[in-house]
Amino acid sequence: MQLPQHATRPRWWTELPLIALIYGAYSAGRLIVRGDEARAVEHGLSILRLEKTLHLNAEHPLNRLFTHTPAVGIPADFLYASLHYLITPAILIWLFRRRPAQYRAARGWLMTSTMLGLIGFTFLPTCPPRLLPAVHGFTDTMAQYGSYGWWGGEASAPRGLGGMTNQFAAMPSLHVGWALWCGVMLWRFGGGKIARVAAVAYPLTITFVVMGTANHYLLDAVAGVAVMGVGLLLSKPLLRLAARVRARFTAAxxxxxxxxxxxxxxxxxxxxxxxxxxxxxxxxxxxxxxxxxxx
Structure with missing residues (x-):
């Protein structure tokens, strides 16, 4: 994955509002397009049936492991509820400070993919495994171990704020997509064996965590990877277009x-x-x- 370099160093006073705007639009979009519950449940069951047909159903054994082994399930819930919001911004800041020539392309890739994920939430609202009827054999580990953390029974939202999140934004998994982006950044620019080990371990860990906590299906994770691939392809022409617009308004x-x-x-x-x-x-x-x- 070759990211283009940019000669001009980005400025924090332009980057911060841009990132806030994109994330705000993403969060607001998730709330607006909550989707119909019956439709979301049917989509979730369709994914589950397809996985069983393809013998890809890894969610059930992982969920049983997390449910019956608190030493695994509790740390997994903490990882699911926190790393998504800590590691990604940390790597963005690190790139901004240490790799300014590659930062803008990396940021553009992440934002483009995030907006594509929002399109997926809009047109394919999907009930996560943890919200399916109990007959399907899934346990919501976030609710099971809720007394150990700050989250409530509704996704990874803090207690009392579950109504402010879209419970049916499961397809694609941006937890996995963002983790993949972080892994690529660490692999390409981290340097050293530790960074490369983390580059591989982090996306794989998040993939197991989202399935074991019953927040995503395996195909959600696959879709998250696919969204990042499409986002990478689209981000390059979008960045070139933005550069032309910027040059037009800042010409000498x-x-x-x-x-x-x-x-x-x-x-x-x-x-x-x-x-x-x-x-x-x-x-x-x-x-x-x-x-x-x-x-």
């Missing part, structure tokens, strides 16, 4: 036809500045200029 005065010297100044051919001759001036011309000044 000389590019718009404005004079670069004050009125009344004249230059002869070959003079970059008024009164400055080039090395091509002949000795005779230099003598004429000196005599003229003496008079």
């Amino acid at each position: 005065p000389s590019a718009t036809g404005a004079p670069i010297v004050s009125p009344g100044c004249q230059t002869s051919q070959g003079e970059p500045f008024p009164g400055q001759r080039t090395s091509s001036d002949t000795p005779a011309e230099a003598v004429d200029v000196t005599a003229s000044k003496a008079r």
Whole structure:
């Protein structure tokens, strides 16, 4: 995954409002498009049936492990409820400070993919495994171990704020998508074995966590990876378009036809500045200029 470099260093006072705007639109969009519950449940069951047909049903054994083993389930709930909102911003800040040439492309890829995920939530509201009827065999570990953390029984939202989150935003899994983005950034720019181990371990851990906590299906995770791939392809032309727009509004005065010297100044051919001759001036011309000044 080759990310283009940019010569201009980004400025925090332009980046911060942009990121806040995109994340605000994403969060508001999730609330607006909550979707019909019956439709979301049917989509969830359809995914589950497809996985069973393809022998891909990894959610049930993982969920049983997390449910019956608190030493695994409780840390997994903490990871699900926190890392998504800590690691991604931390890597964005790290890129901004240490890799400014690659930051803008990396940020554009993340934002484009996030908006694509919102489109998925809009047109394919999906009930996560934990909200399916109990007959389907899933346990909501976030609710089971809720007394150990700050979250309530509704997703990873703090207690009392569950109504402010879209419970049916399961397809695609942006937990997995954002974790993949973090892994790519660590692999490409982290340097050293520890960074590369983390680059592989973090996305894989998040994938197991979202399934074991019954927040996502395996195909949600696959869709999250696919969304990041499409986002990478679309982000490049979008960044080029943004660069052209930015160049148009920040063009140098000389590019718009404005004079670069004050009125009344004249230059002869070959003079970059008024009164400055080039090395091509002949000795005779230099003598004429000196005599003229003496008079």
